[in-house]
Amino acid sequence: MAIGAAVAALLVIGGGVWAVTATGGDEEKDKKPVAGKSDDPKPSGSKGGAPVNPGDGRGDGGEDPEDLNEGRQAGESKVLWYKEAPDAPAxxxxxxxxxxxxxxxxxxAYKQVFAYAVGDGKPSWDPITFPEKICAVTPEKTADDKIIVAYMSGSSDRAKCNQMQxxxxxxxxxxxxxxxxxxxxxDTTLSVELNVSxxxxxxxxxxxxxAYDVTSGKKLYDKKRYGDACFPAGFASGPKSIVQVASCGAGGNNAHDEVxxxxxxTGKVLWTYKYDKGWRVERAYSVDPLVVYATNEDKKVWNISTFTSKGKVLEQVGVDExxxxxxxxxxxxxxxQGCAGVAVADNTLYLPTEATSGANEIVAVNLTTGKEKWRAKSPADESMMPMRVEGDQLIAYVQPSYDAGGQVVSIATGGSDHKPAKLLQNPQGVADIENSFYSKxxxxxxxxxxxxxxxxTGNxxxxEKLMLAFGK
Incomplete structure (x- = not known):
């Protein structure tokens, strides 16, 4: 779905032009989505061939048979270890x-789970092999360092993604x-999504x-169809919260999404927020606090809203980008929750702009006011993406180019100086491999x-490489 810049109505706010949607009526006190122009998020990166190496993903670490660190320049990081991708179907x-x-x-990877020591990449334990391909995982580990992996029940077209381990x-x-x-x-398990809270x-x-008890696997409750032809269409989780996005009245005059x-x-509904017809809830950039990205295909507009703990819209992002x-x-x-390059911390949302020519920027948005706090330009001509916030520093990744490796940089979240400071400069000699991680x-x-x-790829x-680790 392509979201362009065409809009139904325009409003000038603070010198910027904004698309505005109709509200649901005078009696509606919650703030309704106010949108600006945007393109659909797309995976970025280039398809490059990694060195041919018939590894099985296990590796033994501690060696560099392909001489990836050969010719490393002063000040560049080194490849601490790397792993080849296991065989996969065509x-x-x-x-x-x-x-x-x-x-x-x-x-x-495919049918296996591998474990490597962080320092040298040597196997931490023997790979776990499942009888069929892995089809879903919990993106985050539990508090006691456990994960849940789902794999297929068989290899036929009728196989289900229903085996959890x-x-x-x-x-x-x-x-x-x-x-x-x-x-x-x-309502099948041809595919499932796993979330831990x-x-x-x-x-x-x-x-x-x-819902299951993550420590025992015991089933706790179901979330099913309800009300006016509403059914759960997706879930997102934070450390203490779960939100459900429901699709209601599909195909009818009252078709809409609810959060x-x-x-x-217990699964008890604590609050419900109803989006106007035409709006589709696409992503949850954060759950604690809740930050929701929604689109309106008919009006060709988007909206990012932050919610209070009681389900009221606190504010909407008002940045023309x-x-x-x-x-x-x-x-x-x-x-x-399938987006990378987004960070939320201390009531601030960090988002990368699209690079139309040259360097992009990271914009810090105050979630209480929806206004821009500051922005930082990428130190290279390649895009810079937020990764996480550590203390008073935003950690970001600068993509590699054909003649330079990627960078890890820190950006001060407070004060007036938001110039990126280099933490790691990956070697130019490995830039083509680093750049080959198209989906990463x-x-x-x-x-x-x-x-x-x-x-x-199965090629x-x-x-391709399965994984690289860089350090000093």
Whole structure:
């Protein structure tokens, strides 16, 4: 879906031109979406061939047989270790998730889960191999460093993504195992989404959800169709909250989306916010606090709203920009939390602008007022993406180019100087490999930068890397 700049009505606010939607009536006191121009988020990066290496993803670490650090220049980081991607079918395979503890990096790929020591990449425990391909994972680990992996029930077209397995990231031990039941008619487990909030695991099907105790695998409750032909279309979770996005009255005159705050332990609806007809809730940039990105295809506009803990719209982002976080495709499934390049901390939203020519910028937005606080320009001609906030510093990643490796930079979140300071300059000699991660997961932990692929091509002639770790 392409969101262009055409609008139904225009309003001049503070020198900027804004698209404005109709409200739901005088009696509606909540602020309704006010939108500006935007393009749909797209994955970025280039398709480059990584060195041919018939690895199985296991590796033994501690060596550099491809001499990736050869010719490293003064001041450049080094490749601490790297792993080759395991064999995948010609049609490709998913490699979802990347979880980092104090000692171990864990990565899923096709039918396996691998674990590597953070410092030298040596195996932390033997790979776990499932009988069928992995189809979903919990993006975040639990408080006690566990993850849940879902894999297919078989290899036929009728196979379901319904086999769940708990894994201990520290030891590789398998915990509880459960099978997700299908819902009602047309509500299947052909695909599922897994979200963790505290000790609650929410499993989202196409039109419903089921909550489990994440420590035992015990089923707790279901979230099903309700009211005026409403059904759960997606879930998003934070450390203490779960929100449900419902699609209501599909195809009718009253078609609309609703956002609901849930009590994670019971599933009780704490509040409901109804979007006007024509608006589709696309992403949840954050859950604690709740920051929602929605689009209106008919009016060709978008809206970013921040909500109070009681489900009232606190404010809407009023910055005239084309923002471009890296978001996966979500045509049939909502994938509400499938965006990278977005950070929220201390009542501030950090978003990257789209690079039309040359360097882009990161914009800091006050979530209470919706106004811009400051912006920082990328130190290179390549795009800069927020990763996380550490203390009073925003950590960001600058994409590599053909003649320079990527960078990790810090930006002061307070004060008046927001010039990026370089923390890590990745080597130019590995830029083509770093740039080959078209669909990727990135993280910065304890002075190390990790980049891994989230999609295997299955191309035997140019096997890509599964993961690289950079450091000083």
């Amino acid at each position: 049609s490709g395979a998913d490699a979802p998730g990347m979880w980092i503890t104090g000692e171990t990096v864990v990565k899923a 708990e894994i201990d990231l520290a030891t590789g031990d398998k915990g509880w195992k459960e099978e997700v039941e299908d819902g009602e008619l047309f 505290g000790d609650i695991l929410m499993v989202g099907r196409s039109q419903s959800g089921t 609901q705050g849930l009590d994670p332990k 084309d923002f471009a976080p890296e978001c996966g495709w979500a045509i049939l499934d909502r994938d509400l 997961d990135i993280d910065w932990v304890d002075g190390r930068f990790y980049i891994s692929t989230t999609r295997l 035997d002639e140019s096997k």
